Amino acid sequence: MKINCYRHFFLWFLAFQLCLFAVQANDTIVLNTSVIHKNLKDLSAVFVSENEISTFSLNSQNDFNPVIDNRSFFYFDFDVVSAYSKFSFKNDSKAPREIILSFSYPFLEDAKVYKVVNNNLKLEGSIGINTLKKAVERTWKISIPVLPNETASYFLVFNKSKGKPLATDITLQDRDTYYNTGTFQNIAIGAYLGLILLSLLFTIFIFGLIKRTVFLLYGFYLIVLTVFIGAYLGYTNVLLPPKSLDVGRAIYVISIELSTAVFILFAQQILMAKTYLPKLKKSVEIVILIQFTFRIFLHFAANSLYSSQVELFMKLWYLTILFLVIAIIIEILTYLKHNTKVGSYFAISYLFMTIGSILLVLHHSFGLLKLSFYGLPGIFYASVIEICFLTTALTIVVGQVYQERNTLANKLVLQQQKFLNAFVQGQEEERKRVGGELHDNIGSKIANLKRLFSSKYADAKMQKEFDDICEDVRTVAHSITPAEISLVGLSGAIDELLETIEKTEQLEVNFNTFQFPESLNEDIATHLFRIIQELLQNVIKHANASMVDIQLFGHKNSVTLSFEDDGQGTIKKNDPSGLGLRNIRSRVTQMNGQFLFDSIQDKGTSVLVIIPTKYT
Numbered sequence: 001m002k003i004n005c006y007r008h009f010f011l012w013f014l015a016f017q018l019c020l021f022a023v024q025a026n027d028t029i030v031l032n033t034s035v036i037h038k039n040l041k042d043l044s045a046v047f048v049s050e051n052e053i054s055t056f057s058l059n060s061q062n063d064f065n066p067v068i069d070n071r072s073f074f075y076f077d078f079d080v081v082s083a084y085s086k087f088s089f090k091n092d093s094k095a096p097r098e099i100i101l102s103f104s105y106p107f108l109e110d111a112k113v114y115k116v117v118n119n120n121l122k123l124e125g126s127i128g129i130n131t132l133k134k135a136v137e138r139t140w141k142i143s144i145p146v147l148p149n150e151t152a153s154y155f156l157v158f159n160k161s162k163g164k165p166l167a168t169d170i171t172l173q174d175r176d177t178y179y180n181t182g183t184f185q186n187i188a189i190g191a192y193l194g195l196i197l198l199s200l201l202f203t204i205f206i207f208g209l210i211k212r213t214v215f216l217l218y219g220f221y222l223i224v225l226t227v228f229i230g231a232y233l234g235y236t237n238v239l240l241p242p243k244s245l246d247v248g249r250a251i252y253v254i255s256i257e258l259s260t261a262v263f264i265l266f267a268q269q270i271l272m273a274k275t276y277l278p279k280l281k282k283s284v285e286i287v288i289l290i291q292f293t294f295r296i297f298l299h300f301a302a303n304s305l306y307s308s309q310v311e312l313f314m315k316l317w318y319l320t321i322l323f324l325v326i327a328i329i330i331e332i333l334t335y336l337k338h339n340t341k342v343g344s345y346f347a348i349s350y351l352f353m354t355i356g357s358i359l360l361v362l363h364h365s366f367g368l369l370k371l372s373f374y375g376l377p378g379i380f381y382a383s384v385i386e387i388c389f390l391t392t393a394l395t396i397v398v399g400q401v402y403q404e405r406n407t408l409a410n411k412l413v414l415q416q417q418k419f420l421n422a423f424v425q426g427q428e429e430e431r432k433r434v435g436g437e438l439h440d441n442i443g444s445k446i447a448n449l450k451r452l453f454s455s456k457y458a459d460a461k462m463q464k465e466f467d468d469i470c471e472d473v474r475t476v477a478h479s480i481t482p483a484e485i486s487l488v489g490l491s492g493a494i495d496e497l498l499e500t501i502e503k504t505e506q507l508e509v510n511f512n513t514f515q516f517p518e519s520l521n522e523d524i525a526t527h528l529f530r531i532i533q534e535l536l537q538n539v540i541k542h543a544n545a546s547m548v549d550i551q552l553f554g555h556k557n558s559v560t561l562s563f564e565d566d567g568q569g570t571i572k573k574n575d576p577s578g579l580g581l582r583n584i585r586s587r588v589t590q591m592n593g594q595f596l597f598d599s600i601q602d603k604g605t606s607v608l609v610i611i612p613t614k615y616t
Contacts, residue, residue, distance in 0.1 A: 028151075031089060040087060043172075046066075047084050049083065064084060074169075077165050106248065108140055127140040199391045221262045225387075231251050232377070254296065264288045267346075277330070287320055287324060345389050349386045356378055356383065360378075509536075516559065528552075558613055565605055569601045
């Protein structure tokens with residue numbers, strides 16, 4: 001038993017010595033090339049302490065414990081309070097070099113670089129929100145000058161609050177490489193902001209047209225997401241004053257919670273959860289309200305309670321996030337059954353957003369994964385893809401909304417047309433009934449009364465009155481129901497109408513036909529007659545005209561009516577809004593024809609009607 005214990009102890013001791021040997025062998029960075037771009041974590045070991053070390057010194061190294069960590073980035077868990085890493089530079093060139101340590105995490109509390117000089121430590125640089133020193137760029141950096149042919153050792157020391165994990169990349173770069181990398185990052189971030197701005201303008205424009213809450217929520221989500229990404233990329237270090245850098249972390253926490261809440265509300269709208277899954281929608285809204293309120297309260301009103309029970313509260317937070325993720329997945333699967341296209345684009349955007357968020361949590365809270373490209377985190381690229389697919393999904397929604405509106409408008413037009421057709425048809429039938437009643441019943445009774453009166457009284461004046469009454473009744477009857485068009489033709493019916501008008505009105509009417517078909521569909525002929533009759537009545541009542549020119553043209557597949565007068569016209573061009581002209585439009589529409597109206601004040605009015613000879 002003792003032999004086994006000694007054997008295990010020996011193996012662990014050997015592994016520890018090998019680890020230390022590897023650290024000692026690899027912690028010296030030789031500066032013999034013009035380009036330096038190295039990951040500090042690959043070149044140095046890490047030592048941590050769960051106790052606060054007020055002042056770091058060469059003797060205080062004994063208060064730290066070595067950590068065997070294969071991660072490609074620096075990670076300090078919830079319990080770690082202080083940590084350090086040692087590395088060395090050896091400048092083989094005869095020129096001085098400037099090496100820049102850049103940190104990816106923007107909310108470092110306190111990080112210092114010490115140089116070993118004559119067995120003492122000299123402070124080379126200090127960064128972090130607790131130093132109250134404003135960063136020049138959005139990311140923290142410490143510049144280290146190295147003299148020609150100099151070999152020097154350095155300690156990188158971290159101090160952080162207990163209960164707050166820390167994960168950060170630390171890159172060693174020469175000055176030119178650092179700024180070249182920064183240029184690419186600035187271009188990528190600028191493109192991202194351009195995408196956000198275009199999507200936001202598009203959303204505002206569409207909301208102004210459609211007035212749907214989903215577009216308003218998406219616009220708000222874009223704004224909050226921009227704040228979150230901006231804080232995570234370190235822009236709060238640039239924008240905030242030196243004594244308020246800690247506010248940047250508060251903005252970061254609030255923007256995370258707010259973006260989550262707004263996205264959930266936005267998802268409820270676009271996935272129509274109120275229609276398809278109302279109970280789940282209500283549960284989701286209750287959970288997101290509790291999560292947002294409780295986490296903000298813990299972070300800013302009960303921070304000591306949060307720090308003492310951080311693991312418990314984080315587990316509860318992850319549980320609510322898991323519920324929300326599953327709930328949205330259920331809503332997406334349900335919505336896909338009703339709208340595959342929009343649901344698919346939203347599902348893809350949600351997938352990337354979820355993956356990016358999970359990677360972010362796993363990286364910063366547990367130090368499990370790291371996903372970054374050219375110094376920009378994976379959540380940045382996931383957000384780009386998310387916005388592209390979300391905006392595309394909303395574009396499709398806009399198209400579907402307008403398609404639905406056009407379909408509804410067409411249905412309304414068809415319904416209105418049916419009502420108009422029924423009105424015109426009913427009007428025509430009523431005219432025939434009234435005209436027949438005047439001609440056959442009233443006219444016959446007056447004629448009989450005239451004969452009875454003539455047989456008993458020989459009064460010439462009274463006889464003339466009877467003749468005038470009979471003529472008036474016949475004229476009215478003929479104006480309401482023209483001569484049988486199928487017998488006399490359209491031209492004959494128009495001639496009879498014009499004769500009646502010329503007897504009663506001081507109006508010269510010129511009527512001509514050109515290759516007009518002798519046999520014409522009776523419905524078309526009746527409609528054209530009523531149109532001419534209506535136009536003449538308008539001229540008599542409103543135009544104050546002295547001359548009217550009417551022409552009928554025949555074509556291979558259509559007939560054309562041209563109507564012109566020299567009246568006073570109207571001030572409003574192309575605005576035939578009277579009831580008579582609306583009836584004309586209705587008749588033309590019923591025959592699938594074209595109606596062109598032009599009127600100029602004091603210069604008359606012209607109307608052109610084109611009717612296809614075959615219509616449905």
